[in-house]
Amino acid sequence: MKSGFGLDDLATVKEGVKSRSITAENPEGKVGAGGQAASNLGPGRKGSPNIENIAPGETVTLAEIDGPGIIRHMWFTVFDESEVSDDVLRDLVLRMYWDDEDDPSVEVPFGDFFCNGFAERCEIYSMPLQCVPDIGYNCYFPMPFGDSAKITIESEHPTDVSPFFFQIDYELVPELPDDTGYFHAQWRRENPTEKGVDYTIVDGIEGAGQYVGTYLAWTALSRYWYGEGEVKCYIDGDEEYPTICGTGAEDYVGGAWGYDDSGYGAPKTYSTPFLGYPYHDTNDGRDGHGRPPRHGMYRFHIPDPIRFTEDLRITVQQIGDHPKTHEYFERSDDIASVAYWYQKEPHNPFPEFPERKERLPR
Helix, strand or coil, X not given: CCCCCCHHHHHCCCCCCEXXXXXXXXXXXXXXXXXXXXXXXXXXXXXXXXXXXXXXCCEEEEEEEECCXXXXXEEEEECCCCCCCCCHHHHEEEEEEECCCCCCCEEEEHHHHCCCCCCCCCCEECCCEEEECCCEEEECCXXXXXXXXXXXXXXXXXXXXXXXXXXXXEEECCCCCCCXXXXXXXXXXXXXCCCCCCEEEEEEEECCEEEEEEEEEEECCCCCECECCCEEEEECXXXXXXXXXXXXXXXXXXXXXXXXXXXXXXXXXXXXXXXXXXXXXXXXXXXXXXXXXEEEEEEXXXXXXXXECCEEEEEECCEEECCCXXXXXXXXXXXXXXXXXXXXXXXXXXXXXXXXXXXXXX
């Protein structure tokens, strides 16, 4: 049995598969067209291939590729005068379209896609996504496409974003198997959530596929422990009760007991291949004012994908725990999320994407 993590395929020579790469200097992924940018040493000697500027309101097409093919790796780095602060990671919107569809299959703020919510950086060392020092964003989710792939970045940042570097590595293949699912990612936010009503991570998925990951950017607006709520997976017609139900938010991402074995100290952060709690913040050092605690956490269902054949809905409760009475209570928090999954196309259109002011962190 193959592990599914890529190592087993390294010794297989695949006929008809061709490697290509798109950058700012080779935007069409042409053969023998890379490495031409010039520096003070001349053409082809350590140039700086990048998009020099993305203006406010501008949408830039990073890649348009004729298929069939599979995107294997994407790398980005983004910089502005404020050194990736002032909300630029929420102001940039990453979209991906497969097979000439009008509706995107991926529509996520740039930072949140890489598990960097709140427009703040943190290091991520998961298997499919990595954010490494300094401001290097990597994606290894395989993204197959039959007829075409289109990837865009839109800026709603109030000032120019400059420069923007990227590299998209992909394969051209003779054909895709009939059972191929297409990659999807959707962002949602509810600010604040409604007490007693589970937050919807994703809904409206119809067809056959597998759910492969969740990122949560959770701002706790009430006192005390916030993470008693269960993550629920309603599969293939589930109505009142789900087929899969967890035991708490921190348990879902592999933690326990509030990420703190002493019961009194600050929670401990971590990042692993499939799950993590990489971000915890309680104060804004830039202006000296306190702010509600922020918690970033992820779970990638790579060894354990959630299979569905008809439909899927994922939710999480907002339930707290009083530290003295140990009584549960309903909470209202500020939650944003990214859902990652594969399914056969076509997919249902996503909900209307929130405007910039609705995406800004508290």
